[in-house]
Amino acid sequence: HFTFFRNSPKWPSFQLTYAFLPGTESTNPNAISAVTRAFDKWASQTPFTFSRSQDLQSANLKIRFQRGNHGDGDPFDGPGGTLAHAFRPTIGWFHYDVDERWTVGRVPGAIDLETVALHEIGHLLGLGHSSIPQALMYPEINPGTTKGLHGDDIQGIKVLY
Ligand code: TQI
Numbered sequence: 001h002f003t004f005f006r007n008s009p010k011w012p013s014f015q016l017t018y019a020f021l022p023g024t025e026s027t028n029p030n031a032i033s034a035v036t037r038a039f040d041k042w043a044s045q046t047p048f049t050f051s052r053s054q055d056l057q058s059a060n061l062k063i064r065f066q067r068g069n070h071g072d073g074d075p076f077d078g079p080g081g082t083l084a085h086a087f088r089p090t091i092g093w094f095h096y097d098v099d100e101r102w103t104v105g106r107v108p109g110a111i112d113l114e115t116v117a118l119h120e121i122g123h124l125l126g127l128g129h130s131s132i133p134q135a136l137m138y139p140e141i142n143p144g145t146t147k148g149l150h151g152d153d154i155q156g157i158k159v160l161y
Pocket residue numbers: 081082083084085086087115116119120123128136137138139140141142
């Protein structure tokens with residue numbers, strides 16, 4: 001079953017903008033399309049619209065690759081362990097750990113960029129973790145597998161908003 005962050009923070013608008021920080025494309029050429037597909041999937045099943053912005057200052061959601069201690073109080077840990085993190089509404093930061101083995105799709109031992117983006121966007125929108133193993137917001141994933149939106153994730157957004 002879905003959960004929310006403490007005090008159930010949420011966005012005051014269904015129209016959100018996102019931006020990739022400089023260097024994303026050169027760090028991982030597949031990341032921008034994978035994250036864009038993930039936003040499109042969330043938009044197709046919720047009231048949200050997501051549009052890409054080139055204006056880093058004003059974008060609601062900001063995506064970048066980071067390594068180790070990168071100044072937001074939640075350091076990454078090199079290969080393994082934490083893969084990525086995202087903050088509660090309305091902070092809007094979504095960081096990938098650059099030290100993971102990122103891939104697109106199902107590759108043994110590697111992590112699918114889109115699956116992690118789907119999960120982190122759930123956090124950006126205000127979802128916590130789910131107790132249902134098939135849900136996107138379940139806090140575990142097996143490397144080499146992919147996941148999509150589940151009824152429990154959609155229901156969580158409906159209840160929050
Ligand atoms: N990163 C954790 C996560 O996104 C960070 C985290 C822990 C967190 N508790 C949180 C973020 C509470 C927001 C709110 O869950 S992770 C998965 C999954 C991670 C894990 O690297 O462990 C995915 C990132 F679900 F597969 F295990 C993405 Cl998809």
